[in-house]
Amino acid sequence: MGWRSTLVTLALLVPLLVACGGDDGGDAISWQPGLPAATMPSSSGEEPTATTAPNEEGEAAPTESGEESPAEPTETTAAQVTPPDAGPTGRLLTDEELAQYQPNELGKILVIEYHQFTNDPSEVAQFTRTYDSFRADLQWLYENGYYVVSMREVIENRITAPAGKKPFVMTFDDSPVNQFRFLVGGDGSLTVDPGSAVGIMEEFFAAHPDFGRGGMFGVLPNACFDTGVGGNESDQAQYCAQKISFLIDNGYEVENHTLTHSGIYDVEDDFFLEEIGGAIEALREYDSRVEATIFVVPFGMYPALETRQQQREWMRNGFEWNGTQYKLIGSLMVGxxxxxxxxxxxxxxxxxxxxxxxxxxxxxxxxWDDYWQSVVTNDPGMIYVSDGNPDTITVPENAATGLLGNISEDTASTHEIIRY
Ligand SMILES: [Zn+2]
Structure with a gap:
């Protein structure tokens, strides 16, 4: 079954999973009727996520076996150990290069989503992944020609991946300590714990310079890499500013996930503005270079369509809080x-x-493990392949525009469009 028909099935039958990890293994999970792409809302569209309150809880179900084998390579990739060569960047491709790299910049982009990490397979759940699985994810993505780009460059439609590479974005929610821990030396020196997610990425990026570099963190200013699955580590709280600065210094993004991880489905305006604007202000106090204008919507629950339309307008067009004007550039869903x-x-x-x-x-x-990994493997034509040039948008004549859409007017006015 192709992914198109599957999506239709999904639209009819399957609720979106909407949740964001809490502070510990007892994460609340909210179930909401959701809408996949086939019924995706436009700016004036239907309520896309929530019709139920965020505290309707389900159990965070561990996988049945408790044994992680999520990243088993599919048949089509088992023999592949090195990624395809990266093409050029920043210039037009020749006809031969177009044939070689087959860019498709109308293709879809993987924006993958992590929360908690653990070494204990028995703790694996919807929002908790083992470090070994994370390592396997990186290896699989690398071997299959994916290339790390920033969320910002995707939103700004200025993707920098080399020709032939598939840009993707790694996102990390909730800033648990298992994502980023410092080891403290006897002299007080700080080093990144190589066993934390940031440490694992640093090692992988260093060993694979043709993989790109980065990752977007939705950081909670008041729970800044000091709690999480595996236990609270309150002694890590004092390093929040250093961690944020490390992330920015090394090509990662520090973005907005509200001030207190509160649901914003149906809240008063002042509270809404404080949660988003206050998070920007708090994070910028740690490091003034923080943007925090990409918003990871808690629980994937946007302000209610009927009663909180003003808040949706603020999300899209900007707002004022505490005497300062803020403008978000994008908002991320949960699924x-x-x-x-x-x-x-x-x-x-x-x-x-x-x-x-x-x-x-x-x-x-x-x-990913139960569905999307095999879908993108078996239908590579659905995935964005870069032409290496942020100034141009290159699309094959036979692109599946019915599924991927058509080049937008905005894109056509800001980019040179190349068909081949
Ligand atoms: Zn969250």
């Missing part, structure tokens, strides 16, 4: 499929899809 290309007329920066990195078969399906 649950590849994102549209920012060059597509289906793209909406306020509704950016992500893929949960889990075996989600026990919690409704459509996670």
């Amino acid at each position: 649950s499929e590849p994102a549209f290309s920012p060059a597509s007329d289906e793209w909406d920066s306020m509704w950016i899809y992500r893929i949960q990195m889990c075996d989600c078969s026990d919690v409704g399906g459509f996670g």
Whole structure:
């Protein structure tokens, strides 16, 4: 079954999984009727996520076996150990290069989503992944020609991946300590714990300089890499500023996930503004270079369509809080499929899809391990392949525009369009 028909099935039958990890293993999970791409809202569209309150809880279901094998390579990739060569960057491709690299900049982009990490397979759940699985994810993505880019460059439609590479974005929610821990030396010196997610990425990026570099963190200013699955580590709280600065210094993004991880589905305006504007202010106090204008919507629950339309307008067009004007550039959902290309007329920066990195078969399906990994493997034509040039948008004549959309007017006015 192709992914198109599957999506239709999903639209009819399967609720989106919407949740964001809490402080510990007892994460609350909210189930909401959701809408996949086939019924994706436009700016004036239907309520895309929430019709239920965020505290309708389910159990965070561990995988049945408790044994992680999510990253088993599919048959088509088992023999592949080195990625395809990267093509040129920053110039037009020749006809021969177009044939070689086959760019498709209307293809979809993987924006993958992590929360908690653990070394204990028995703790694996929808929002908790083992470090070994994370390492396997990186290896699989590398071997299959994916290339790390920033969320910002995707939103700005200025993707820098080399020709022939598939840009993707790693996102990390909730700033648990298992994502980023410092080891403290006897002399007080700080080093990145190589066993934390940031340490694992640093090692992988260093060993694979043709993989790109980066990752976007939705950081909670008041729970800044000091709690999480595996236990609280309150002594790590004092290093929040250093961690944020490390991230910025090394090509990562520090973005907005509200001040206190509160649901914003149905809240008063002052509270809404403080949660988002206050997070920007608090994070910038740690490091003034923080942007925090990409908003990871808690629980994937946007302000209620009927009663909180003003708040949606603020999310899209900007708002004032505490005497300062702020403008978000994009908002991320919790689920649950590849994102549209920012060059597509289906793209909406306020509704950016992500893929949960889990075996989600026990919690409704459509996670990476149980679904999307095989889909993107078996249907590579759906995935964005870069032409290496942020100034141009290159699309094959036979692109599946019915599924991917068409080049937007905005893109056509800012980029040279190349068809081949
Ligand atoms: Zn969250």
